[in-house]
Amino acid sequence: MNKGLFITFEGPDGSGKTTVSTAVTQRLEAEGYQVRYTREPGGSNIAEEIRHIILDPKNTDMDARTEALLYAASRRQHLSDKVLPALENGIHVISDRFVDSSLAYQGCGRQIGIDEVYNINQFAIEGHMPDKTIFLQIDAETGLKRIQKGRAVLDRLDQESIEFHQRVHQGYEEILKKYADRMIIVDATKDVDEVIEQAYTIVKGLLDACESA
Numbered sequence: 001m002n003k004g005l006f007i008t009f010e011g012p013d014g015s016g017k018t019t020v021s022t023a024v025t026q027r028l029e030a031e032g033y034q035v036r037y038t039r040e041p042g043g044s045n046i047a048e049e050i051r052h053i054i055l056d057p058k059n060t061d062m063d064a065r066t067e068a069l070l071y072a073a074s075r076r077q078h079l080s081d082k083v084l085p086a087l088e089n090g091i092h093v094i095s096d097r098f099v100d101s102s103l104a105y106q107g108c109g110r111q112i113g114i115d116e117v118y119n120i121n122q123f124a125i126e127g128h129m130p131d132k133t134i135f136l137q138i139d140a141e142t143g144l145k146r147i148q149k150g151r152a153v154l155d156r157l158d159q160e161s162i163e164f165h166q167r168v169h170q171g172y173e174e175i176l177k178k179y180a181d182r183m184i185i186v187d188a189t190k191d192v193d194e195v196i197e198q199a200y201t202i203v204k205g206l207l208d209a210c211e212s213a
């Protein structure tokens, strides 16, 4: 039996990742593909509890390195509870965010440095990187406007300054260059149905290639 494919969706806040990745998963499931949908931070019971601590707007005085370690801890639990067992059983995994989010948000947004954040995450992921990443590209201002319009409650990260979100954006630009072979860029400023269609076609192609290998 082939191992499943590990596909992640990445992008700044307001890029539409959750809408697009859930729609793509539902279509693939309806067509009979064995796909498990998940998200970070969270995705399994203990990891969701850590998510709650990280995103609670009350925790304004959380230290940047504590934040990075909590994301990594949540990721470890999620990986061992949900991602690795599925992949081992030949089930494809689609995750809304993974380690690239920590590189962009904690590495650049919080200015800890991409390499430092990568190193602490290695302890958590033991080399398990995604096979492919769909990157939904949108500028920081447009992304932020979308979430301010669309969300009833803003979490602790959503409430960060535009400068923070601009640094996250620059971080993603660096990650796109660093992992160019893994990254597939989709223009997220287009109409959502068009973005879903494009992402669906890409992911279906990847799963078909994996299953026929």
Ligand code: TMP
Binding pocket: 013, 040, 041, 055, 071, 097, 098, 099, 101, 102, 103, 105, 106, 157, 158
């Ligand atoms: P979400 O809005 O995609 O559910 O993610 C919650 C917030 O957490 C979002 O602002 C991005 C942020 N985040 C990080 O800062 N580092 C990470 O490693 C992950 C997975 C998310």
